[in-house]
Amino acid sequence: MSTEPQDDNQSKPEPVLKPFFPKATEILFYTGNTLALFELVKKANSSITDEVIEYMSLMLQAMIKNTDVKKYQEENYVKLASVQDDNNSAANNGTTAGVPIDQEQLTREDLKISVKVFLRSLAPEVLTHTINTVLNELKENYLESFMISLPNYGSQLTLQEFMPLWNIIEDFIDKQKILSAGVCDFMLPLLSDLYDRAKHKPYANQINLGVCCSIPEELNKYVKENNIQLLTHSDPIDVINESDFQQTIREYCHEYDALNWKPCSIVRYTSVIANRGIIKSKGFFIYAKRELRMTE
Amino acid sequence: MGLLTQGHPLDWEETKKYAQFIREHGIEQFIHIYKKLKDRRNDCLKWGDEVEFLMVRFDHEKKKVQLVLKAHEILSTLMEPENNNPDDCVTLWRPEYADYMIEGTPGKPYGYLPVHFNMVEANMRLRRQQGQQLLGKDEYVLSTSNFLRNGCPDFTWPVYKPTPSTSASASLFFPDEVIFPDHPRFKTLTRNIRMRRKSKVAFHVPLFIDKNTPRPFIENLSIYGHENNANESTPIKDHIYLDAMGLGMGCCCLQVTFQAQSIDEARFLYDQLTPLTPIMLALSASSPIWRGYLADTDCRWNILCAMVDDRTPEERGLEPLKNERFRLYKSRYSSVDCYISPDSAMYNDIEIVQDGDAFRKLIEHGIDHLLAQHVAHLFVRDTVTVFEEKLQLDDTQDTDHFENINSTNWQAMRFKPPPSNSDIGWRVEFRPTELQMTDFENAALVTFIVLLTRAIMTYNLNLLIPISNVDENMQSAQQRDAVLNQKFHFRKCLSTVKTPDTPCMASVQKTLLQDNECEHRLMTINEIINGSNEFVGLLKIIQDYLSNIEVDADTRCTINQYLNLISKRAAGTLMTNAAWMRYVVTNHSAYKHDSVVNDEITYDLLWKMKKISNGEEECPKVLPRMSSKTTLDISAAVEKENELEVKRSLINHYNNQE
Numbered sequence: 001m002s003t004e005p006q007d008d009n010q011s012k013p014e015p016v017l018k019p020f021f022p023k024a025t026e027i028l029f030y031t032g033n034t035l036a037l038f039e040l041v042k043k044a045n046s047s048i049t050d051e052v053i054e055y056m057s058l059m060l061q062a063m064i065k066n067t068d069v070k071k072y073q074e075e076n077y078v079k080l081a082s083v084q085d086d087n088n089s090a091a092n093n094g095t096t097a098g099v100p101i102d103q104e105q106l107t108r109e110d111l112k113i114s115v116k117v118f119l120r121s122l123a124p125e126v127l128t129h130t131i132n133t134v135l136n137e138l139k140e141n142y143l144e145s146f147m148i149s150l151p152n153y154g155s156q157l158t159l160q161e162f163m164p165l166w167n168i169i170e171d172f173i174d175k176q177k178i179l180s181a182g183v184c185d186f187m188l189p190l191l192s193d194l195y196d197r198a199k200h201k202p203y204a205n206q207i208n209l210g211v212c213c214s215i216p217e218e219l220n221k222y223v224k225e226n227n228i229q230l231l232t233h234s235d236p237i238d239v240i241n242e243s244d245f246q247q248t249i250r251e252y253c254h255e256y257d258a259l260n261w262k263p264c265s266i267v268r269y270t271s272v273i274a275n276r277g278i279i280k281s282k283g284f285f286i287y288a289k290r291e292l293r294m295t296e
Numbered sequence: 297m298g299l300l301t302q303g304h305p306l307d308w309e310e311t312k313k314y315a316q317f318i319r320e321h322g323i324e325q326f327i328h329i330y331k332k333l334k335d336r337r338n339d340c341l342k343w344g345d346e347v348e349f350l351m352v353r354f355d356h357e358k359k360k361v362q363l364v365l366k367a368h369e370i371l372s373t374l375m376e377p378e379n380n381n382p383d384d385c386v387t388l389w390r391p392e393y394a395d396y397m398i399e400g401t402p403g404k405p406y407g408y409l410p411v412h413f414n415m416v417e418a419n420m421r422l423r424r425q426q427g428q429q430l431l432g433k434d435e436y437v438l439s440t441s442n443f444l445r446n447g448c449p450d451f452t453w454p455v456y457k458p459t460p461s462t463s464a465s466a467s468l469f470f471p472d473e474v475i476f477p478d479h480p481r482f483k484t485l486t487r488n489i490r491m492r493r494k495s496k497v498a499f500h501v502p503l504f505i506d507k508n509t510p511r512p513f514i515e516n517l518s519i520y521g522h523e524n525n526a527n528e529s530t531p532i533k534d535h536i537y538l539d540a541m542g543l544g545m546g547c548c549c550l551q552v553t554f555q556a557q558s559i560d561e562a563r564f565l566y567d568q569l570t571p572l573t574p575i576m577l578a579l580s581a582s583s584p585i586w587r588g589y590l591a592d593t594d595c596r597w598n599i600l601c602a603m604v605d606d607r608t609p610e611e612r613g614l615e616p617l618k619n620e621r622f623r624l625y626k627s628r629y630s631s632v633d634c635y636i637s638p639d640s641a642m643y644n645d646i647e648i649v650q651d652g653d654a655f656r657k658l659i660e661h662g663i664d665h666l667l668a669q670h671v672a673h674l675f676v677r678d679t680v681t682v683f684e685e686k687l688q689l690d691d692t693q694d695t696d697h698f699e700n701i702n703s704t705n706w707q708a709m710r711f712k713p714p715p716s717n718s719d720i721g722w723r724v725e726f727r728p729t730e731l732q733m734t735d736f737e738n739a740a741l742v743t744f745i746v747l748l749t750r751a752i753m754t755y756n757l758n759l760l761i762p763i764s765n766v767d768e769n770m771q772s773a774q775q776r777d778a779v780l781n782q783k784f785h786f787r788k789c790l791s792t793v794k795t796p797d798t799p800c801m802a803s804v805q806k807t808l809l810q811d812n813e814c815e816h817r818l819m820t821i822n823e824i825i826n827g828s829n830e831f832v833g834l835l836k837i838i839q840d841y842l843s844n845i846e847v848d849a850d851t852r853c854t855i856n857q858y859l860n861l862i863s864k865r866a867a868g869t870l871m872t873n874a875a876w877m878r879y880v881v882t883n884h885s886a887y888k889h890d891s892v893v894n895d896e897i898t899y900d901l902l903w904k905m906k907k908i909s910n911g912e913e914e915c916p917k918v919l920p921r922m923s924s925k926t927t928l929d930i931s932a933a934v935e936k937e938n939e940l941e942v943k944r945s946l947i948n949h950y951n952n953q954e
Contacts, residue, residue: 027488035754035755035756108948109944109948110672112940112944114846140950141947142947144940144943144944145846145940148677173560176947176950179940179943179944179947180939180940203936203939203940204846207849209852209856212849212850212852212853212856213853213856213857213922213925215849224932227846227935227936229932229933230848230849230850231846231847231848231849232847232848232849232852234544234843235845255944256671268847270844272844272845274944275339275341276339276340276341276557277339277341277407277409277410277750277845278409278750278753278754279754279841279844279845
């Protein structure tokens with residue numbers, strides 16, 4: 001079956017006759033440093049959802065254009081990596097070109113890496129896999145800040161459900177792979193329950209920008225008494241759902257390539273020059289799984 | 297503030313003789329500083345604001361308000377903490393041109409922590425309070441660009457009469473006693489500028505013509521002792537006549553200074569901020585009234601350019617060049633004349649008058665063309681103050697001669713080399729912004745510009761447009777209600793494709809546009825700030841940047857308030873200070889629609905401003921209702937940052953040992 005082009009702002013490729021990754025049950029999109037692609041005249045109000053969809057699209061198009069059609073045929077785990085071409089090594093290294101300053105390479109000590117994971121599955125192995133993937137792909141020994149967000153479970157999340165995930169994070173802290181970790185959108189009593197039970201206390205709770213000027217008094221009091229930073233985010237409840245994820249793939253690939261995918265975790269990472277407030281790199285990981293019916 | 301060397305200034309005849317001496321040694325000193333410190337790297341991105349306050353005295357019985365000449369009385373008290381404990385003050389104070397002005401800065405510059413943005417307003421408020429505490433009954437610290445009746449009869453307390461035949465300024469309106477008395481610099485500058493120029497400074501502010509304004513409007517200045525002789529300039533019809541350095545330098549402004557990581561970064565920032573100078577001028581407009589008359593312009597900038605203009609008639613092009621070296625197109629107070637980074641050369645499209653010898657010497661010593669040109673341009677100016685104690689200097693150690701000229705070139709941006717014997721880095725000063733009546737607004741403008749620079753550096757943006765277009769924008773920005781009515785040249789596409797080499801950059805940028813398509817077009821302030829279908833908008837860029845750094849909730853709340861103010865003002869749903877002042881005047885019962893802003897109106901307007909700045913009264917036309925979460929107490933955030941730093945250094949130590 002051929003794909004239906006939905007917009008024609010690029011020259012549309014010929015209809016896709018065969019699926020690119022028919023055996024894939026895991027897929028990872030890793031954007032690399034997206035600051036190199038910062039296009040300001042585009043979407044005026046892009047949310048993280050728009051960004052994620054846009055980068056997925058760019059990577060799928062790059063895959064179709066640049067890859068031998070056979071490459072992923074047998075793969076169970078498909079990894080699509082960054083969008084820049086290799087000539088743009090300055091961007092990959094996270095050094096700032098274009099600004100005629102600072103010809104020295106930055107060292108790891110100059111940077112502060114922050115990671116936020118939007119987890120769409122409570123399965124502990126998903127979180128473990130995600131953190132390991134981030135460490136491996138970024139080629140980093142440690143991350144300064146790690147925030148975990150569970151959008152779908154929000155206010156109904158219980159400590160029972162959350163503790164196994166926090167324990168995984170605590171392991172990484174013990175191994176000094178994560179230096180500080182925090183949570184997102186936690187209200188009382190969940191925040192205080194976690195604080196009481198945790199071996200490594202959350203260093204921060206990230207709340208939505210919309211409420212930053214009207215924080216409930218008791219939450220404010222609690223965080224000040226217990227030395228938890230209240231940070232802010234403007235991320236939606238759910239970054240990308242099954243339907244949008246599959247739809248994005250379907251637009252560029254065979255219908256079968258898009259089938260059944262469930263995004264499990266979305267990661268946004270940034271690295272900031274530690275004492276200058278200048279962002280060096282920013283990127284995303286989008287990890288999804290699916291079950292395939294056995295072919296007859 | 298300028299260079300506050302202590303000592304005895306020479307008179308003009310003596311000073312004149314040192315023009316070439318100062319020039320040569322100033323260049324020498326710059327070369328030494330450049331060579332010694334061009335590779336200096338500073339870890340931190342530091343910045344700070346400077347606020348100049350006015351002091352006024354209300355006479356509630358007579359309904360009159362006057363500028364109170366108290367700076368000389370209270371400055372020593374204000375400066376005590378610094379004198380006792382220079383490394384640990386929360387605020388720093390300096391004198392300024394007039395005895396009714398005090399200038400304050402934060403005690404330590406702000407840095408890279410987002411939480412610093414939450415301190416700016418609280419520190420400004422503290423400065424206001426510190427000044428206020430030292431004033432007497434009915435005396436108040438106010439923050440606004442220009443005292444409405446500056447130069448009107450009895451405009452100060454104590455009252456002084458101008459003495460045009462003997463005073464330093466020879467002004468009909470501005471007595472010498474108003475000039476800050478405890479430092480010789482200001483009076484000396486006043487006199488020497490006039491002597492060099494060979495006439496009084498003069499400016500004619502376009503008058504706002506209202507329905508009962510006499511037509512034509514020509515002031516009868518004989519009541520001020522004006523004589524119709526060759527040395528006096530005559531007033532022009534339908535304009536407000538100004539004739540004293542104090543009527544310009546007695547204005548208060550808001551400045552931001554950045555310390556860059558390196559000289560290259562400082563040059564980059566200087567260039568990128570230059571196209572923003574007219575935009576900030578328009579957004580901050582707060583000077584619609586001069587010498588008690590409503591003007592047709594909203595800003596102080598052109599007035600200031602004229603009030604320290606030391607150019608002779610030949611230099612101004614009024615007479616053919618005979619004794620002077622150059623025809624100079626602008627006053628030494630002016631908009632930026634040239635960009636200074638090598639990559640920006642193509643945007644320098646106006647003639648830059650330079651001292652040829654200075655230029656050659658700089659090039660010989662390895663300074664590149666753009667920077668040499670900038671310095672050689674500054675050095676076309678003659679010195680206008682020389683202190684006898686500071687003549688013979690060691691050019692390898694001191695920088696006074698360089699600063700003599702650098703600090704008496706007042707441009708919308710200033711590039712500042714490190715002072716000798718310090719570890720301060722290369723800095724740029726952002727100078728065009730007009731002062732607002734509340735700490736909230738001033739903090740908002742400062743925060744906006746600092747965040748914008750972070751975003752520019754993060755995303756490698758390029759805002760450059762030809763300098764001639766920036767100059768045009770500076771004129772547009774000063775028009776009445778420019779925020780609503782004017783259009784400004786602005787770059788269309790702010791992103792760059794990264795490449796470090798100058799030759800490549802030009803051709804790469806061309807490929808982003810159609811052939812022959814202009815890189816910039818005219819936009820309203822609203823479009824520049826809030827964006828449109830075709831332009832991203834500066835606020836969107838800042839929001840994008842903020843979403844990628846960790847900001848605590850209180851700071852984010854504060855920043856949001858500030859950005860909301862900027863957004864609404866750009867959109868016209870909140871008024872500029874200038875528009876609001878006009879509104880109050882024209883709706884005042886005592887206003888006769890004749891462009892005259894008398895004592896009673898001035899009293900009422902300033903009393904209102906005093907209450908608004910103290911939070912005693914709201915001003916919904918200008919300010920949003922919510923207040924920020926600003927505070928000086930950032931200990932919690934700093935503690936957290938330190939905890940993280942400790943962990944990081946342990947890890948790095950551990951890793952390095954392996």
